[in-house]
Amino acid sequence: MVNRSQNVYIIAEAGVNHNGSLDLAKKLIDVAAEAGADAVKFQTFKADNLVRKNASKAEYQTRTTDASESQYAMIKKLELDEEDHQILIQHCDHRGIQFLSTPFDFDSVDLLVHKFNVKQLKISSGEITNAPLLLKAARSSKPIILSTGMSTLGEVEQALAVLAFGYTEPDSMPSIEAFHFAYCSVEGQQALRQNVVLLHCTTEYPAPFEDVNLRAMDTLATAFGLPVGFSDHTSGIAVPIAAVARGAVVIEKHFTLDRNLPGPDHKASLEPDELKDMVRSIRQVEAALGSPLKTPAPSELKNISVARKSLVAARTIREGEIFTTENLTVKRPGDGISPMYYWEWLGKTAEKNYEADEKVRR
Known part of the structure; x- marks a missing residue:
């Protein structure tokens, strides 16, 4: 379950890439x-509740499946029944x-919530209206991860208004006005903050x-x-990694065998080795994000004196001689007087003899 104070929550999206095979799903x-993903996500639906018999496919679906087959026929073969869910959850x-x-669909929500008591629900971009x-x-009172693909900001707000009403008014009659009131209420906003994560997509x-x-x-x-997180449909792993660097708390990515x-x-899915690379890279990036404070990191401390410089004699300097730009220079290591004080030393009188390359001292 998404914990906003911990690591990026990585969802490996199996979706319907099981092709209707329980063995493939496992x-x-x-x-x-x-x-190393935190969750593996499938899709729960009944084709009869989801799509009309004569609904056409999306363009990308006609490129990757039988173009003469209807969307209904395609997804009917990809249903997971109650027993399948039980096996996969186990x-x-x-x-x-x-x-x-x-x-x-409603039956699928009931199955996930009441039969299997899942910890949270993921709602797809296509359901935002x-x-x-x-x-x-x-x-259902479950936390929700809501994808926002194809949406305007106004549509996202309308969807959140429905969720705010659902969380705060379990028995009231729904209406546009009631949604708006719930969204604007202190209780509604609090419920959204406690339960909802948005995914750009x-x-x-x-x-x-x-x-x-x-x-x-x-x-x-x-x-x-x-x-806010990111549900990624690009090729490769560069964009989800970039999303983590921009502050994504959830990453969702399709994968296949x-x-x-x-x-x-x-x-449009990652293969197993690519999924491993993505998870590893995300963990490296979130570790690298670290703190907003600009201070030396513990691993840097030992290198300060090695990499920085000190005031040193550019040539032999005798006691009583004046420090000038000709006899005072800056060299490593940085275990002496900082070059930030260079100009304060110009014009001073040397209180001892210095050999060339010797650190000057107070």
Whole structure:
């Protein structure tokens, strides 16, 4: 579960890359656990509740699957039933990684919340205008990670208003006015801060780098005062690493066992070694972020005297001689008088003899 005071929460997005195979799904869990991800995420849905029979596919789906097949037929083969969920959750427990899933309908929310008591819910970008589902999710009282792909700032605010109402008004009749009132209330804002993480996202597979707009993470954080992460659909691992450097508290990334497998999302997913590289790089970056204080790091202290310089005699100097730019210079090591005092020494009288390269002393 996301802990905002600890490390970046890394979600390895298995999604539907199990291709309807329980064995493949378990292998994906193994890969995510071995990579060091915090959670592995699947998708929970019933095709009959999710899509009309004649709904067309997205452009990227027609490129990676049978173009003549309907969206309904494609996703029907990718459903995970209750028993599948039980097996996968148990396998996650065995591998020490959190099970996470995105529900797409009321039945799926009930399954995840009431049957399996998941710790949190992930809501996809496509559901950000699905007020009934948002309300259902919030009234489960579970924390929510909300992706914001394809959204305007106003649409994100409307979605948050529904969530605020759901968290604070478990029995009241929903309405646009009630959502607005809940969002503007102290209780509603507090509920959002306690329960919601926003994910910036570009909903294209793969997403063009020029469409990512990582700076929008800052806009979301400023506008709503909520922790912000990044759900990545670009190729490679550079962008999620950059997102961590910009302050992302959650990273979500699709992965697969093999990009050449059939299915809608494999082509835009990381393979196992790439997932490991991403997790390792994120951990290195968050360690490097450190403190905002500009002070010498403990590892630097031993190098200060070696790298810095001191005031030294440029040539032999006799007692009573005046220090000048010709006989006073600056050289390593920095275990003597700092060169910051160079000008204060010019014009002073030497109180002892100095050999060339000898440190001057007070």
